[in-house]
Amino acid sequence: MTRDSEIWRFVFRRLLGTLPLLLGVAVFTFILVRVLPGDPAAYYATGPLATTDKIAQVRTALGLDRPIIEQLVRYFGEIAFGDLGRSLVTGQLVSRDLIDRFPASFELTLVAMILALAISIPLGIVAAIRAGSWIDHAVRFAGTLGVSMPAFVAGILLIFVFYFKLGIAPEPIDRIDPFMLKPPTVTGLMLLDSLIAADFRAFSSAAGRLLLPALTMAVIVIAPLMRMTRASMIAVLSSDFIRTARAAGMNWWTVYVRYGLRNALLPVLTTIGLVVSYQLGANVVVEKVFAWPGVGSYALNSLLATDYAPVQGYVLLMACVYVVINTAIDILYAVIDPRVRVN
Amino acid sequence: MSAELTHLGFADRAGHAVQAVARNPVSAAAFAFMPALLMLAALAPWIIPYDPDATDLDHVLLGPSALHWFGTDQVGRDVFSRVLIASRLDLAIAFAAVLLSFLGGTFVGGAAAFFGGTVDRVVGRATDVLMTFPLFVVAMAMVAALGNSIQSIVLASAVVNLPFFVRLARSEVSILRVQEYVEAARAGGNSNLQILFGFMIPNALPTLTVQVSTGLGWAVLNAASLSFIGLGIRPPTAEWGVMVAEGAANILSGYWWLAIFPGAALTLTVLCFNLLGDGLRDIIDVRTRR
Numbered sequence: 333m334t335r336d337s338e339i340w341r342f343v344f345r346r347l348l349g350t351l352p353l354l355l356g357v358a359v360f361t362f363i364l365v366r367v368l369p370g371d372p373a374a375y376y377a378t379g380p381l382a383t384t385d386k387i388a389q390v391r392t393a394l395g396l397d398r399p400i401i402e403q404l405v406r407y408f409g410e411i412a413f414g415d416l417g418r419s420l421v422t423g424q425l426v427s428r429d430l431i432d433r434f435p436a437s438f439e440l441t442l443v444a445m446i447l448a449l450a451i452s453i454p455l456g457i458v459a460a461i462r463a464g465s466w467i468d469h470a471v472r473f474a475g476t477l478g479v480s481m482p483a484f485v486a487g488i489l490l491i492f493v494f495y496f497k498l499g500i501a502p503e504p505i506d507r508i509d510p511f512m513l514k515p516p517t518v519t520g521l522m523l524l525d526s527l528i529a530a531d532f533r534a535f536s537s538a539a540g541r542l543l544l545p546a547l548t549m550a551v552i553v554i555a556p557l558m559r560m561t562r563a564s565m566i567a568v569l570s571s572d573f574i575r576t577a578r579a580a581g582m583n584w585w586t587v588y589v590r591y592g593l594r595n596a597l598l599p600v601l602t603t604i605g606l607v608v609s610y611q612l613g614a615n616v617v618v619e620k621v622f623a624w625p626g627v628g629s630y631a632l633n634s635l636l637a638t639d640y641a642p643v644q645g646y647v648l649l650m651a652c653v654y655v656v657i658n659t660a661i662d663i664l665y666a667v668i669d670p671r672v673r674v675n
Numbered sequence: 676m677s678a679e680l681t682h683l684g685f686a687d688r689a690g691h692a693v694q695a696v697a698r699n700p701v702s703a704a705a706f707a708f709m710p711a712l713l714m715l716a717a718l719a720p721w722i723i724p725y726d727p728d729a730t731d732l733d734h735v736l737l738g739p740s741a742l743h744w745f746g747t748d749q750v751g752r753d754v755f756s757r758v759l760i761a762s763r764l765d766l767a768i769a770f771a772a773v774l775l776s777f778l779g780g781t782f783v784g785g786a787a788a789f790f791g792g793t794v795d796r797v798v799g800r801a802t803d804v805l806m807t808f809p810l811f812v813v814a815m816a817m818v819a820a821l822g823n824s825i826q827s828i829v830l831a832s833a834v835v836n837l838p839f840f841v842r843l844a845r846s847e848v849s850i851l852r853v854q855e856y857v858e859a860a861r862a863g864g865n866s867n868l869q870i871l872f873g874f875m876i877p878n879a880l881p882t883l884t885v886q887v888s889t890g891l892g893w894a895v896l897n898a899a900s901l902s903f904i905g906l907g908i909r910p911p912t913a914e915w916g917v918m919v920a921e922g923a924a925n926i927l928s929g930y931w932w933l934a935i936f937p938g939a940a941l942t943l944t945v946l947c948f949n950l951l952g953d954g955l956r957d958i959i960d961v962r963t964r965r
Contacts, residue, residue, distance in 0.1 A: 367820045480946035484903045485938035613811025
């Protein structure tokens with residue numbers, strides 16, 4: 333069997349394995365909307381003039397008078413076709429709202445992850461090389477401090493210092509200067525769109541606004557990434573091939589990065605999968621602090637306005653994102669390490 | 676190795692523990708600070724200089740001073756008193772939540788590993804999935820569904836920790852299953868449940884303690900984050916997350932003390948639990964290594 337077909341079979345099996353999770357989440361959101369306070373029919377039959385008759389009529393129209401199993405089957409049918417209902421706050425289809433706002437959250441999370449990796453991997457390597465030294469202790473303590481600080485406290489602290497005190501960060505609202513022309517939407521990612529439009533003022537404005545929220549989201553995941561890099565590097569550095577490389581007089585880049593880091597990265601990859609989902613949750617908090625127009629703040633505002641269709645759509649979206657990321661990581665694993673493919 | 680361990684007396688074990696802690700000054704500080712933190716919370720009603728809920732419109736938004744250590748808020752309440760009183764609520768929520776996830780997780784994980792089979796595989800797979808799922812989203816949805824009350828915050832914070840306890844109890848019990856004393860207990864005529872709860876869970880306790888400490892930190896973070904975004908505990912209740920949220924509205928007017936002090940209390944508490952967990956892990960590692 334060729335390597336490619338092996339990998340595709342692996343991907344297929346992994347995707348099949350995530351079906352129970354998606355089904356479970358769908359059932360969860362179904363139950364959620366039914367136990368949330370308030371009668372959906374009363375919401376849809378809007379206005380103070382809604383009579384009991386009218387509400388009953390809407391209930392029939394929405395199928396809320398049908399047996400619960402029938403409702404569940406209908407609900408599965410709806411979400412299978414991407415029908416997530418309508419938001420009462422924005423008046424738009426939930427699917428439309430989510431598609432509009434998802435790129436903002438995606439860009440934020442992606443840049444945060446890149447920042448976190450750029451900080452934690454070098455620190456983890458240094459801590460591993462100097463294991464037991466004061467640098468090691470200092471780096472580990474800083475990491476624990478970061479993971480102990482709630483995202484909203486870190487965000488507010490950053491705003492206070494860099495916007496209010498030092499005045500070097502832009503005001504913590506939105507993704508780009510409101511007085512600036514937005515680059516035409518191509519990917520929805522502000523950084524990429526402004527580059528495509530060759531609008532460098534828009535790019536720097538967007539980058540400036542992205543930096544603090546991304547840093548906030550990076551801080552909370554640096555510790556686990558750094559710890560895993562450190563632990564994994566310590567294990568690799570004590571192996572024979574590193575000793576041989578050292579003895580052969582190879583330079584530090586070859587020893588620590590080309591041979592050391594490459595072999596130490598697999599556990600770090602697993603940790604990325606774990607912390608991404610933590611970031612997805614923290615998104616809600618960070619987007620609130622920085623008034624970031626992503627899906628997290630959308631879900632939160634809807635939740636506080638007792639508008640539940642968007643909340644349900646958001647939870648489903650998060651489940652799908654989660655599945656995509658974890659499958660991608662498993663595939664990367666299989667590509668890097670042939671042993672994974674076999675079983 | 677393990678035979679030697681059983682011959683160690685309590686004094687020897689305590690000696691190892693002290694050594695392990697003393698080697699790391701940071702965890703030593705956490706071990707010293709934690710009782711102080713709990714004492715402060717317990718004695719808060721008798722320590723606080725002002726009534727935490729009493730408004731004083733003549734003294735609003737005062738900066739930190741000798742009179743008001745952490746300043747006063749927009750209605751003249753003393754921030755120091757509120758931060759101190761809030762520790763009771765935040766810690767109570769965390770302890771209640773971790774107790775729930777500890778009991779539930781140990782029971783489910785322990786029983787699954789003990790009886791094995793299909794149930795064990797399903798539990799194992801489900802916890803693997805849940806551990807990496809964005810649990811804060813689930814917690815948000817739960818609080819929305821259950822209503823804004825302390826009970827629903829406790830439940831939501833318990834759910835966030837549950838998969839970690841299930842997994843740990845499961846792996847511990849599956850290791851202990853093959854121990855000789857379990858076989859001896861069975862030969863002695865103990866029932867399955869007696870073996871599980873009388874012999875295996877008690878032996879898994881040291882490892883679970885580490886998780887309890889880390890879990891307490893998580894629970895505090897989770898509860899405060901929920902109330903920060905406006906779910907669960909509402910103003911004017913003195914709670915750290917609520918206080919930071921209220922203070923955040925004022926921080927761009929320069930009234931930094933409203934958000935920073937409760938935020939610092941929050942960070943310090945979680946940090947303490949995390950370092951305590953690390954320290955406990957070191958102790959247990961020493962014991963298993965010797």
